[in-house]
Amino acid sequence: MAPRFSRRLFLKAGLAAGSSLLVSCTLAARPQSGELPLAPPTNEHPPPGAFGPSVWLRVDPDEQVTITIAKSEMGQGVHTALAMLLADELDADWAQVRVVQAPADGRYGNQYTVGSTSVEETHTLLRSAGAAARMMLVAATAQVFGVDAPSLRVERGTVSDPASGRRLSYGQLAPTAATLDPPAPEAVQLKPREALRLVGTPVPRVDAPAKVDGSARFGIDIQLPGMRYAVLARPTSFGARLTGYDEAAALAVPGVRLVLPLDAGVAVVGDTTWAAIKGRAALAPTWEPGPHASLDSATIEAQLEAGLAGPLARVAGDAPAGTVRRIEATYRLPFRAHSAIEPTSYTADVGAGSATIWAPAQDPQAARLLIAEALGMAPESVGFNVTFLGGAFGRRLKHDGAVEAALISRAAGAPVKLVYTRDDELRHSFYHPASLHHLSAELDSAGLPLSWRHALAAGFTAGDFQIGDRPPYRIPIRLTAGALVESPVPQGWWRGVDFVQMVFATECFIDEIAAASGRDPLELRRALCDDDRLLAVLNLAAERAGWGEPLPSRMGRGVALCLYNQTRVAQVVQVRVDATGTPHVERVTVAVDCGLPINPLGITAQVEGSIAFALTTALKGGVTVAKGRIAEANFDGAQLLRHGEMPPVEVHLIEGGPAPSGMGEPAVPPLAPALLNAIFAATGRRLRSLPIIPAELAKRA
Amino acid sequence: MPITFTLNGEAARLDVAPDVPLLWVLRDVLGLTGTRFGCGAGLCGACTVHLDGAAIRACLTPIASVEGRSVTTIEGLAREGLHPLQRAWIAEDVSQCGYCQPGQIMAATALLATTPQPSDAEIAAALAGNLCRCGTYLRIRRAVRRAAAGEV
Known part of the structure; x- marks a missing residue:
């Protein structure tokens, strides 16, 4: 039964609001008899005369170039940046390019959209796909004109023969190109930097x-x-067990069709x-x-304290030779929710032998497997269409709700959209771990650190905290270790992943070292930074921010660095703290090196959004915990x-390397430490936890 | 009893319970999904539509209360093509995830209808109830200024 829904969706969507990306997907997906209701790669079942040399692109005779993006938008x-990479190598006319979203399908490789990895992971692959297609279009021209390929000139969707003045468009060349073999991978050459026309603009x-x-x-x-539409009545505290409900009362509500108990709660379908x-x-x-009904934020704080008081507390060692003083500090971060404005939803249409799902998913292949297993179907029998994501921030890496939607659809005998209300979204999510950090360092007579210890207590991110997670400074590491603190609070990734915790603690503490040494925080970072590209963004941000220029009283500047995979970010925050203690961020100056900058407009947007x-x-x-649940409901x-x-x-770019790197998250981690460092510069008060409490900064009479 | 009102310039007549919020009538009954659900409590502005030209929260508006009145949604904002504010939104490359943007645009058009040349403070005040988790606020302000200046 499932295949017919693609076309019906198209009709309905077309009536409601004209074309959309999803409509494009479903059009391409319109299944043939006996096929799965899953959109095939755009190079399969192309219109007559189309050229589809790989799963990533297709050139149609009407000149339209379709680029498929497998990462979630x-x-x-990503729809813009990744398509630009491919289109530039293809020398496509950007005005003729349309982008479609791939469904969950192993033919696209890894679709897990996480940790700002999309660009770093796929840029060579997508550029190669574009370059290979361009070579085939040139070869097709050579065949048509009877000339050698190297004599031809490629320009914005056309190939011309300068000797004769003849010219063919990609659309005209598509039928011939489609008959050619692709070039050997080693023959595919990417453009040198100076030949890129779209990338970098x-x-x-x-x-x-x-x-x-x-x-x-x-x-x-x-x-x-x-x-039908479904919501779930969910447990009122972590680990609560359902003991009863009034099915008749729910069914008496006009429009309610079904009540269905599930492991996650009771579904009400209307x-x-x-x-x-x-x-x-x-x-x-x-x-x-259940056992966690009295859990609150104070209990969690005590659990984190206990985690740090374990074996980590004893790993101190003797002071290194030359030590004149030791400093230490403790930092805290709260649990954080994602708060995407689009609440979680899954739409499922489950038939006897197959199912189709539509969802805003960050890990669609994993979600598809979960559903297939729950339904007792082969993964190939579950079509999983990825929609636009109305914000995600790591929330949509967890696919709670996917299985429930499928089970409800099966029980209802109808397509079902399971919707999270805002209280569901805030109280039944996967929060970025609360953390407690203890840092200490021994300083020599010049105020330079001779040692560095960072002990962390947190949920799952503590398990990832290794000796390799060192700050980007020339400081001998004595200890970087995490104590994993188990908690009934569900936890997951968040925008900036574990860099948020590490950079917060590190960039606050390096400032404390500077203060203890009587050194300028910028100068100390310059002296210790062990990464030339990071040093370059630090210098640029400091210069543009006017570091060192005098400021009025109760105003200050703070700086922080972040080395996030291959991306380097420096931020200078300028703050004014008023008499009530309220901080006013007056200016944020950011310098970024994400290697080859694909789209400066998008990079700037991501920096603004991250801030x-x-x-x-x-x-x-x-978010806070009270009575065994998240206290905040809206x-x-x-x-x-x-x-x-x-x-x-203000965003300033440095093109520090030949390969592009991610920008979705790297500007998140440095903001909070830069702000706290600025507040210290403005007030002399050192804050070590979030949120900022203005009363602690109020001007003393 | 059916409810009659004007929707995007056309007569609408619906047989729905009087207490159903306008939001769910628009989305689930009429298929106008550009009006978005975010909080259900008037706290985020994603469901902002115009009622007789003023910005309101559709999630808090019982359908019975629009009887005889005129509702405009993002789908009906421009009679043809795009509204100048929508063009300004594209020119300033405002959207990121884009989910909240129809609500932002509806709030901004209502502002410009009463305050054609808003100050930054007036823009911030008029849109303070429209949340954007992607942080597009700076570009929204630029887009509103651009539209107010007629540069679209």
């Missing part, structure tokens, strides 16, 4: 039009004929989302609170940064 701009996002006219389809926007929400309210489930994301935690905090509790609170951001 969550706002970070500011290119507006390809998804911009659909995102301003309402036509972009996010997971929660999927609509299928006959579709004709609209509203009917399901009202039905859930009437369900009145009762819960046995807003990090500033939210610094000023508004994370945006009145879990506050986000607002219009008017966003500081001016």
Whole structure:
């Protein structure tokens, strides 16, 4: 039964709002008899005369170039940046390029969209795909004109023969190119830097039009004929057990169709989302609170303290020769929620032998496997379409809800969209681990560090904390180790991953060393930095920020560095702290080296977004735990940064290497330490935890 | 009893319960999914639409309360092509994930209707209830200024 839904979705979507990316996907996906309802790569089942040399692209006779992106578009701009890489090598006319989202499909390789790795992982692959296709189009021209390929000239979707003045477009060449063999991989040569025309230039996002006219389809926007809507009544504390519910009361709500108990909670299914929400309210489930009902933030803090008080506390060792003083400090970060504005949803259409899923997923292949296993189907029988993601930030690496949606659809005998309400989203998520950091260092007579110890207690990120996670400074490491603290609070990745914790502690502590030594924080970093590219962004940010220029009283500048995989970021925050202790970020100056900058417009956007994301935690905090659950149930509790609170951001780029590297996250980690360091410069008060509490900074009378 | 109102310039007549929020009528009954669900409590602005030209939160608006009135959603903002603010949004490359942007645009168009040349403070005040987790606030402000200046 599943195959027919693709076409029906197209019709409905077409009626509602015109074309969209998803419509393009489903058009391409329209299955042949006996095939899976899964969009095949764009080079399969092409229209007559089309040229589709790999899963990544297809050139149609009408000149349209379709580029398939297998990573998920969550706002970070992969649809634009990755397509630019391929299109540049192809020498395509950018105006003729359309981008489609790949479904979950192993033929695209790894689709896990995490840790700002999309560009670093796939740039060579996608550029090679474009270059190989260009070679084939040139070879096709040589064949048509009867000339040697090297004599031909390629320019913006056309190939010409300068000797005769003849010219053919890619669309005209497609049927001939489609008959040729691809070049051997070793024969494919990428353009030298100076030959790149699109890469390195500011290119507006390809998804911009659909995102301003309402036509972009996010997971929660999927609509299928006959579709039902579901919400889950969920446990009221971590580990609570369901003891009862009033099914009749829920079913008495107009529009409610089905009540279905599942492991994760009780599903209420209705004709609209509203009917399901009202039905859930009437369900009145009762819960046995379980062993964690009294868990709160203070308990968690004590658990972290106990983690640090274990064996790590004794790894101190003798002071190195030449030590004149020892300093130490303890830093804390709270649990943090992702708070994407689009709540989690999964739409499932489960038939007798196959299923189709639509979801905003960061790891679609893993989600597909989970669903296949739960339904007792082969993975190949589960089609998994990836929609636009309305923010993700690591939340959508966890695919809770995917299996539930599939099970509800099967029980309902209809397509079902399972929707998380905001309280579901805030209280039933996977929070970035709260952490407690203890750092210490011994200093010589010049105030330079002779040793460095960093002990961390946290959830799963502590397990990853190794000796290799060292700060980018020439300091002998005595200890970097993590104590894994188990907790009933579900935990997962967040924008900036474990760099958020490491850079926070490290960049605050290096500032404390500078203060203890009477050195300028910038000068100390310059003296110790062991990475030339990082040093270059540090110098650029400091220069543009006017580091060292006098500021009025209660104003200060702070700096922080972040070496995030291959990307280097330096930030200088300028802050004014008013008499009430409220910090006002007046200016953030950022220098970035992400190697070859693919799209400066996108890079700047990611820096701005990263600063807003990090500033939210610094000023508004994370989430707290009370009575065995997350205390905050909506945006009145879990506050986000607002219009008017966003500081001016300047971004300066250095092209520090030949390979591009990720920009979705690297500007998140340094913001909070740079801000706390600026507050110290402004007030002399050293803050060591987030959020900032203005009362602690209020001007003393 | 059916509810009658004007939706994006056309007469609409619906037989739905009077207490259903406009948001869910738009999304689940009419398929106008550009009006987005974010919080269900008037705290995020993703569901901002116009009621008789003023920006309101569709998630807190019972459908019965729009009887006889005029509702405009992002899909009906421009009669043809794109509204100048939508063009300004593209020109400033505002969107990242894009989910909240229809609500931001509806709030901004309502602002410009009453305040054609808003100051930065007026922009911030009018849009303070429209949250963007991607942090596009600087570009939104530039887009509103650009549209106000007629540079689209």
